[in-house]
Amino acid sequence: xxxxxxxxxxxxxxxxxxxxxxxxxxxxxxxxxxxxxxxxxxxxxxxxxxxxxxxxxxxxxxxxxxxxxxxxxxxxxxxxxxxxxxxxxxxxxxxxxxxxxxxxxxxxxxxxxxxxx
Amino acid sequence: xxxxxxxxxxxxxxxxxxxxxxxxxxxxxxxxxxxxxxxxxxxxxxxxxxxxxxxxxxxxxxxxxxxxxxxxxxxxxxxxxxxxxxxxxxxxxxxxxxxxxxxxxxxxxxxxx
Numbered sequence: 001x002x003x004x005x006x007x008x009x010x011x012x013x014x015x016x017x018x019x020x021x022x023x024x025x026x027x028x029x030x031x032x033x034x035x036x037x038x039x040x041x042x043x044x045x046x047x048x049x050x051x052x053x054x055x056x057x058x059x060x061x062x063x064x065x066x067x068x069x070x071x072x073x074x075x076x077x078x079x080x081x082x083x084x085x086x087x088x089x090x091x092x093x094x095x096x097x098x099x100x101x102x103x104x105x106x107x108x109x110x111x112x113x114x115x116x117x
Numbered sequence: 118x119x120x121x122x123x124x125x126x127x128x129x130x131x132x133x134x135x136x137x138x139x140x141x142x143x144x145x146x147x148x149x150x151x152x153x154x155x156x157x158x159x160x161x162x163x164x165x166x167x168x169x170x171x172x173x174x175x176x177x178x179x180x181x182x183x184x185x186x187x188x189x190x191x192x193x194x195x196x197x198x199x200x201x202x203x204x205x206x207x208x209x210x211x212x213x214x215x216x217x218x219x220x221x222x223x224x225x226x227x228x229x230x
Contacts, residue, residue: 004159033216035218037221042223043206043223043224044221044222044223044224045160045208045210045221046221047218047219047220047221050218091159091160093159095216097215097216101215102165102167102172102173102215103148103150103165103212103214103215103216103217104150104162104165104173104176105150105152105160105162105210105219106162107159107160107161108159109157109158109159110157110158110159
């Protein structure tokens with residue numbers, strides 16, 4: 001069975017601190033995508049990144065960076081120099097896209113990040 | 118361009134009533150997904166449409182839930198004989214195809230009294 005685990009339920013940091021959100025996934029499939037979404041207090045899920053299972057290159061986008069390690073089945077997300085506007089719930093998710101799959105997102109429980117001024 | 122839209126944004130109903138929730142996907146997106154999010158949880162898959170047909174309805178909790186997408190664009194999620202346990206935020210997402218990024222609408226918050 002497929003599963004995504006975000007062990008950190010809540011994280012609180014002070015503005016300008018760096019913070020890493022952990023994500024561990026389980027699947028026996030070799031063809032999958034991993035995602036991170038942000039859900040601010042307004043409630044709408046905002047897409048942040050998609051990573052193919054065959055591409056283990058880390059990615060940086062501004063203050064955001066992602067570390068994908070297949071050896072540990074992890075896809076961690078780091079925010080550098082956090083800001084109050086980063087306060088939100090962050091979800092890690094998995095899609096299987098091989099034969100027989102229908103591309104549904106399997107979400108983790110989410111990590112609530114609070115950035116204090 | 119316009120994103121995914123959902124109506125209504127809020128729906129309050131009484132136990133036993135029938136409700137319809139509407140999703141208007143991004144133009145040109147053939148894949149449409151419905152999810153349900155309970156308080157403090159991640160979204161859970163309900164049903165997937167590719168075009169007009171339901172390709173995967175394995176997430177629908179029971180036969181009180183039904184969804185249609187008759188013309189391959191707008192979709193309606195229908196819930197009969199609502200129960201208090203149906204209270205949640207219902208999210209719709211659309212994408213170009215299998216494995217593509219899914220873009221979410223703002224959701225419909227359903228409250229069953």
